[in-house]
Amino acid sequence: MRMKIRFATLALSLLVASTSALADLKVGVSMSQFDDNWLTYLRESMAKKAKSEHVQLQFEDARADVVKQLNQVQSFISQKVDAIIVNPVDTAATRNITEAAVKAGIPLVYVNRRPDELKLPEGVVTVASNDLEAGTLQMQYLAEKMGGKGSVVIMLGDLANNSTHNRTKGVKEVLAKYPDIKVVEEQSAVYLRDKAMDLMSNWLLGGKEFNAVAANNDEMAIGAAMALQQAGKAKGSVLIGGVDGTPDGLSAIKRGLLAVSVFQDAKGQANGAVEAAIKLAKKEKVEQNVWVPYQLITPENVDSFQQRLKD
Numbered sequence: 001m002r003m004k005i006r007f008a009t010l011a012l013s014l015l016v017a018s019t020s021a022l023a024d025l026k027v028g029v030s031m032s033q034f035d036d037n038w039l040t041y042l043r044e045s046m047a048k049k050a051k052s053e054h055v056q057l058q059f060e061d062a063r064a065d066v067v068k069q070l071n072q073v074q075s076f077i078s079q080k081v082d083a084i085i086v087n088p089v090d091t092a093a094t095r096n097i098t099e100a101a102v103k104a105g106i107p108l109v110y111v112n113r114r115p116d117e118l119k120l121p122e123g124v125v126t127v128a129s130n131d132l133e134a135g136t137l138q139m140q141y142l143a144e145k146m147g148g149k150g151s152v153v154i155m156l157g158d159l160a161n162n163s164t165h166n167r168t169k170g171v172k173e174v175l176a177k178y179p180d181i182k183v184v185e186e187q188s189a190v191y192l193r194d195k196a197m198d199l200m201s202n203w204l205l206g207g208k209e210f211n212a213v214a215a216n217n218d219e220m221a222i223g224a225a226m227a228l229q230q231a232g233k234a235k236g237s238v239l240i241g242g243v244d245g246t247p248d249g250l251s252a253i254k255r256g257l258l259a260v261s262v263f264q265d266a267k268g269q270a271n272g273a274v275e276a277a278i279k280l281a282k283k284e285k286v287e288q289n290v291w292v293p294y295q296l297i298t299p300e301n302v303d304s305f306q307q308r309l310k311d
Helices: 002-023 037-052 066-078 095-104 131-145 162-175 193-205 218-230 247-254 266-281 302-310
Strands: 026-031 056-061 083-086 108-112 124-128 150-156 181-188 212-215 239-241 261-263 289-291 295-297
Touching: 026 037, 026 066, 026 266, 037 056, 037 108, 037 218, 037 266, 056 066, 066 083, 066 095, 083 266, 095 108, 095 124, 108 266, 124 266, 131 162, 131 212, 131 239, 131 261, 131 295, 150 162, 150 193, 150 218, 162 181, 193 218, 212 218, 218 239, 218 247, 247 261, 247 295, 247 302, 295 302
Parallel strands: 026 056, 026 083, 083 108, 108 124, 124 289, 150 181, 150 212, 212 239
Antiparallel strands: 261 295
8 A cells, every 4th residue: 555655656746847847948038019919919829828838938028129128138048048039129130139049059939020130040940921921912902902903002010120021022012013003102100000090191181092001910901991981981992901810900801991901820920939949948950930821811701710819
């Protein structure tokens, strides 16, 4: 009987030790900013994935400050975390972050936004989606709905991020095939709904006329739609496209405020980033660029994406 108790006690202690070892894996996460809707879904999905993997995440908000983000990474290094995940504030200003992590021998995963550096060193990977694809899918749909002619305004995101430039590049690559569609305005609303409302209101007050809006994200697309409604424009009279497929964006498509969006898989990117961090911490091989595909969201398939977010 005593022997059975000893074996049971030993088994229990081994289980506790094993669980503890798993939970001891600590990953520092620096987000460019907490008050961004889509990045909130990304952060929540990372937390959920980490919990299922018994990994401890320490989240920090860089508040759109490059220096603050570098300081956070340096703090993670001093804490001797097992890996670091960074959602960059500025994709052109990541070199110091990369160098600090590599020098410390700590694996680094960039999530959602790939650094501008053409080649990243060993032990540094990116989990993101191809933003060129997002712009292409969005504008191709709008161009076809416009019948290949008319005018469009482009709402740009944060100019410090290559996601803005690549999504816009995708839009313009499609427009190059449609010479009868003209760009009448192109300005930044830094990915924010209220800034987009102000920008759209200014365009309307300035007498600008257009048939479509190609916005770099859903928040700006919704802001544009709200400003158009306030100006007395009939719902659907201007085709509006977004990117991300947020719950608000999907709801706006259902209500006829947006014509289209492009689904950016927050859960897919989150899972990929956490999995990459775990593998790198365990000295396992990981592809240097993990691409999570974009998908077109239209009024015809929006229900399936809403269900997907619930699952």
